[in-house]
Amino acid sequence: MTDTALIARLIDRLLVPRIGHPPGNWPRRVYEVIQRMAEAAGTDPVQLLNRALAGESTRLGDALVDAATVGHTSFFRHAEQFAELRARLPAIASKRRRPLKVWCAACSTGEEAYSVALAAEQAGVAIEILATDVNPVAIQIARVGHYHSTRPGRVPGGPASRSWNAPPHLKERIAFAVASIVEPDALLGPFDVIFCRNVLIYFDREDVAEILATLSELLRPDGMLIISPADAVLPIPSCLARTSAAGFLKPSGEAPMSARWVLPNRPATLRPPVSVGAIPVVAPQSPSEPPLVRAARLLGAGDPSGAELVLTELLNRDPGHISGWFLLGEALLQRDERAQARAVFLRASRCDPSRAEDVDGEALRRAALSRATALGA
Ligand SMILES: C[S@@+](CC[C@H](N)C(=O)[O-])C[C@H]1O[C@@H](n2cnc3c(N)ncnc32)[C@H](O)[C@@H]1O
Numbered sequence: 001m002t003d004t005a006l007i008a009r010l011i012d013r014l015l016v017p018r019i020g021h022p023p024g025n026w027p028r029r030v031y032e033v034i035q036r037m038a039e040a041a042g043t044d045p046v047q048l049l050n051r052a053l054a055g056e057s058t059r060l061g062d063a064l065v066d067a068a069t070v071g072h073t074s075f076f077r078h079a080e081q082f083a084e085l086r087a088r089l090p091a092i093a094s095k096r097r098r099p100l101k102v103w104c105a106a107c108s109t110g111e112e113a114y115s116v117a118l119a120a121e122q123a124g125v126a127i128e129i130l131a132t133d134v135n136p137v138a139i140q141i142a143r144v145g146h147y148h149s150t151r152p153g154r155v156p157g158g159p160a161s162r163s164w165n166a167p168p169h170l171k172e173r174i175a176f177a178v179a180s181i182v183e184p185d186a187l188l189g190p191f192d193v194i195f196c197r198n199v200l201i202y203f204d205r206e207d208v209a210e211i212l213a214t215l216s217e218l219l220r221p222d223g224m225l226i227i228s229p230a231d232a233v234l235p236i237p238s239c240l241a242r243t244s245a246a247g248f249l250k251p252s253g254e255a256p257m258s259a260r261w262v263l264p265n266r267p268a269t270l271r272p273p274v275s276v277g278a279i280p281v282v283a284p285q286s287p288s289e290p291p292l293v294r295a296a297r298l299l300g301a302g303d304p305s306g307a308e309l310v311l312t313e314l315l316n317r318d319p320g321h322i323s324g325w326f327l328l329g330e331a332l333l334q335r336d337e338r339a340q341a342r343a344v345f346l347r348a349s350r351c352d353p354s355r356a357e358d359v360d361g362e363a364l365r366r367a368a369l370s371r372a373t374a375l376g377a
Pocket residue numbers: 018019020021069070071072073074077105106107108109112132133134135138179180181182196197198199202228339
């Protein structure tokens with residue numbers, strides 16, 4: 001085995017159990033971090049990885065999780081979901097005699113959790129937030145709660161605001177911790193609201209339903225689980241039902257049928273199957289115009305959100321549609337959702353190229369892979 005292949009195998013062994021993402025396809029910066037740290041330690045990458053696997057150093061593991069994960073986030077990301085949250089929180093709160101319990105399950109550097117705290121404050125609802133992420137570096141930044149932006153209006157405080165420090169009364173309501181969504185047993189449930197946005201796309205499709213089923217077990221019967229609008233292309237287990245608001249799921253009343261999440265390096269037979277609910281049509285479609293043509297037209301007209309809806313519906317019906325995934329990547333890029341776009345291009349690159357119609361599927365697959373690689377740099 002070449003050194004490169006061995007290094008790739010060791011990275012898989014270190015990262016897959018820790019973050020649950022499928023092996024291989026790690027961003028280039030993972031390799032750069034190993035090289036840099038090996039040079040600094042006066043050793044070679046293989047030895048360094050073996051030491052980390054033997055538990056002799058947690059530093060490399062933490063640095064690799066940081067390099068392997070994509071922490072792109074922003075305040076009030078998917079603003080329409082926060083408007084919906086503000087509208088729904090008072091009704092749930094009126095049924096409780098205590099603050100609502102919210103879990104932000106992949107909170108990155110904290111913007112999402114602080115946005116939830118601010119939204120609850122605006123809605124006049126008391127909440128307690130548990131905000132977790134698998135990346136210890138991101139959690140450190142979240143705990144500090146100081147944010148700066150080169151462009152005005154990207155942080156709370158008004159349209160001219162360029163920096164924001166989380167005020168103590170908001171910080172008091174949020175407990176930040178390092179945890180993975182694939183082993184949530186130790187977390188305190190049940191929750192009234194769980195956010196799990198823009199992270200499911202990094203998992204294998206068949207694992208997504210399992211993760212969602214496990215999260216649903218930590219949700220109160222009248223609670224809500226919020227995924228991102230683009231996550232609608234992923235399989236939703238039948239223990240959860242979609243609602244009229246994009247990305248808002250609620251318990252369907254059906255049993256989750258899942259044991260606790262089993263880490264990816266354990267035998268697959270331990271996992272009972274999760275039944276996947278019926279997939280609804282997301283957007284009405286003109287019978288005359290094929291969805292791909294329609295999506296491309298919307299994209300060309302500068303309407304990536306419209307294209308995303310059409311493609312979501314297409315991919316729900318046909319998850320192996322390489323051109324659909326490719327165009328979805330383009331739509332996400334147009335919205336500057338670079339991390340999501342990378343994951344979607346990677347997905348396109350794993351589709352069967354012979355399924356492509358009217359285009360050279362192999363060329364499309366290569367183009368998807370090179371876009372993903374460029375975005376991972
Ligand atoms: C693209 S960010 C999304 C942040 C935020 N939820 C949002 O929508 O803006 C994805 C985050 O998921 C985290 N993540 C990846 N795998 C995870 C896992 N297994 N458990 C918890 N967090 C994970 C990454 O570290 C990263 O911070």
